[in-house]
Amino acid sequence: MNRWFEAVCLCAVVSACTSIPPSHHATAGRASAKGFGFTSLGSAGGDDITNGLQDRPTLRSTVSHDRSSEASSEGTADGKAATGTGERMLIHRGAMTLEVARPEEAIAQFLARVQEWGGYLSSQQDQQVTVRLPAAKFETAFAELRQQGRVLSMSTSGNDVTKDFLDLGIRLENAQKSRARLLELLQKADEVEDMLKVEEQLRRLTEEIERIEGERRFLADQVAMATLAAKFQPIAAANDERRREPSRFWWINSVGAEIMREDF
Amino acid sequence: MRALLPLLACLLGGCSTTMQLPADFLQLRGESGFKSVTADDARVWIREFADPNEGKLEFWTESLDRDLAGQRGYAPVGKGEVKDADGRAGRWLEYSANVRGEKVGYLIAVFVLDKSLLRQQHVRVVEFSAREAVYAARVAAVRAALATVH
Numbered sequence: 001m002n003r004w005f006e007a008v009c010l011c012a013v014v015s016a017c018t019s020i021p022p023s024h025h026a027t028a029g030r031a032s033a034k035g036f037g038f039t040s041l042g043s044a045g046g047d048d049i050t051n052g053l054q055d056r057p058t059l060r061s062t063v064s065h066d067r068s069s070e071a072s073s074e075g076t077a078d079g080k081a082a083t084g085t086g087e088r089m090l091i092h093r094g095a096m097t098l099e100v101a102r103p104e105e106a107i108a109q110f111l112a113r114v115q116e117w118g119g120y121l122s123s124q125q126d127q128q129v130t131v132r133l134p135a136a137k138f139e140t141a142f143a144e145l146r147q148q149g150r151v152l153s154m155s156t157s158g159n160d161v162t163k164d165f166l167d168l169g170i171r172l173e174n175a176q177k178s179r180a181r182l183l184e185l186l187q188k189a190d191e192v193e194d195m196l197k198v199e200e201q202l203r204r205l206t207e208e209i210e211r212i213e214g215e216r217r218f219l220a221d222q223v224a225m226a227t228l229a230a231k232f233q234p235i236a237a238a239n240d241e242r243r244r245e246p247s248r249f250w251w252i253n254s255v256g257a258e259i260m261r262e263d264f
Numbered sequence: 265m266r267a268l269l270p271l272l273a274c275l276l277g278g279c280s281t282t283m284q285l286p287a288d289f290l291q292l293r294g295e296s297g298f299k300s301v302t303a304d305d306a307r308v309w310i311r312e313f314a315d316p317n318e319g320k321l322e323f324w325t326e327s328l329d330r331d332l333a334g335q336r337g338y339a340p341v342g343k344g345e346v347k348d349a350d351g352r353a354g355r356w357l358e359y360s361a362n363v364r365g366e367k368v369g370y371l372i373a374v375f376v377l378d379k380s381l382l383r384q385q386h387v388r389v390v391e392f393s394a395r396e397a398v399y400a401a402r403v404a405a406v407r408a409a410l411a412t413v414h
Contacts, residue, residue: 101366101396150367234365247331251313251387255328256336257361257370260393264299264307 089165089219090158092138092226100149103127103232110145110230117141119225128231138226145230152233165219172212179205281310281388284412286405306394306402310413312377315385321376324387325355328374332359338370346407348375349414354388356410358403360396369399373410388413 100106107129111121117140119133133141142156179202186198246253281298285291285308292299298310319327325343332338338359346354354375361370373390390413392406393399 245335247327247335249327251315251389252328252331254311254313255372255389255391256332257338257359257368257393258336258363260307260309260370260391261363261368264309 088160089162089223090135090160091219091222092135092156092158093228094138094142094154094156094226095229095231096142096145096154097152097231097233098145098149099152099233101234103234106148106232107230110148110232113144114141122227127233128229130227130229132225132227135224135226138228141226141228145228149232161219161223165216165223168212168216168219172209172216175205175209175212179209281312282412282414283308283310283390283409285409286402302394302398302402304394304398306398306406307392308406309391310388311391312386312388315376315387318379318385319376319387321353321355321374324374324376325357328372329357332357332361332370332372336361341369344407346373346410348410349412352377354390354410354413356390356407367396368393369396369403371403371406373413375413 098106104127107124107127111129111131114120114131114133117133117137119131119137119141122130122132124130131141142154146154182198182202182205186195186202189195189198283298283300285300288302289300289306289308290302292301297312298308300308315324329340329343333340338361341358341360343355343357346356348354352375354373356371356373359370361368369392371392375388375390377386377388379385390410392403394402
């Protein structure tokens with residue numbers, strides 16, 4: 001009984017904690033079913049385990065279905081990040097450095113717009129702000145920001161995390177099924193030693209499930225809310241500070257925008 | 265004789281320059297040259313500078329552009345030709361510049377006033393400047409008003 005328990009627990013945990021390599025995506029269901037090690041265990045003689053074999057076709061279809069529906073449900077729940085129709089899950093990030101006449105005014109104006117878009121200020125350091133805003137508004141925000149001043153530098157990126165998200169989903173499902181199986185085993189265990197071993201594996205699996213769920217929530221949040229960092233620099237006195245060689249014609253030295261502002 | 269007084273004044277001291285600007289410009293009296301401002305601080309200033317060297321219009325506009333763009337770092341925005349109310353040919357140059365950390369627009373038009381019997385050649389300069397947004401809203405009207413400079 002002990003050896004049987006040890007083997008089952010070990011297989012369950014190993015399968016739950018093993019990430020699915022990319023090459024296994026096409027056969028995710030089969031990978032998951034094999035991951036539990038039910039085939040070999042079933043032949044080893046456990047009745048309750050061999051019952052699991054009957055679920056294999058179902059499990060396969062469920063997992064492959066869930067690979068698309070997972071993204072759909074998660075996307076809906078966590079910010080409409082992706083749908084099951086092949087829509088990619090992208091993490092949008094952008095950064096821009098702008099030269100503006102009045103940075104404080106420009107920052108206030110930008111933050112007001114971010115709030116209108118359903119976003120919020122994530123951090124601010126001097127004249128650099130980082131905001132989070134709904135991914136759907138990212139392009140609009142970026143375009144509007146460009147209009148606020150002279151763009152000194154800018155960058156955008158869209159990191160595709162569709163595969164990572166689906167991998168986590170598969171790992172989560174595996175872990176949950178393993179946990180359910182361990183709970184069944186726990187009910188059937190009649191020796192204290194077996195119960196302790198199963199409980200130890202259950203604890204590890206529960207932690208793993210929580211960790212995976214946390215990762216999925218983080219990814220979904222990153223997809224749903226884009227990150228945009230904007231740095232507002234005062235218009236550098238580029239020409240104010242420029243070393244100037246006076247014109248040899250005195251009247252030319254007497255005209256200019258700075259003369260208009262100072263000597264008018 | 266009384267009718268000849270303005271003409272005489274023109275010959276001796278130069279006629280006072282005028283420009284028909286939009287109604288919301290206020291001309292400042294008692295200032296050197298022609299000065300006009302708006303409530304949002306757009307400024308127009310017309311001045312004349314003696315030109316004993318008698319340079320041509322092309323020379324002065326190129327010298328001016330080299331100084332503004334080449335030496336002072338102004339960003340050229342546009343340039344064009346214009347004729348004043350007397351049919352005198354002039355050229356205008358437009359720039360974006362930074363003044364005390366603030367972005368401003370700047371337009372300058374140059375006319376060469378040929379020497380006369382009692383007056384040497386002069387360069388007449390019409391300048392318009394304002395903060396960027398104000399400038400953008402008004403520059404078309406000011407540019408059009410260059411044709412009314414007299």
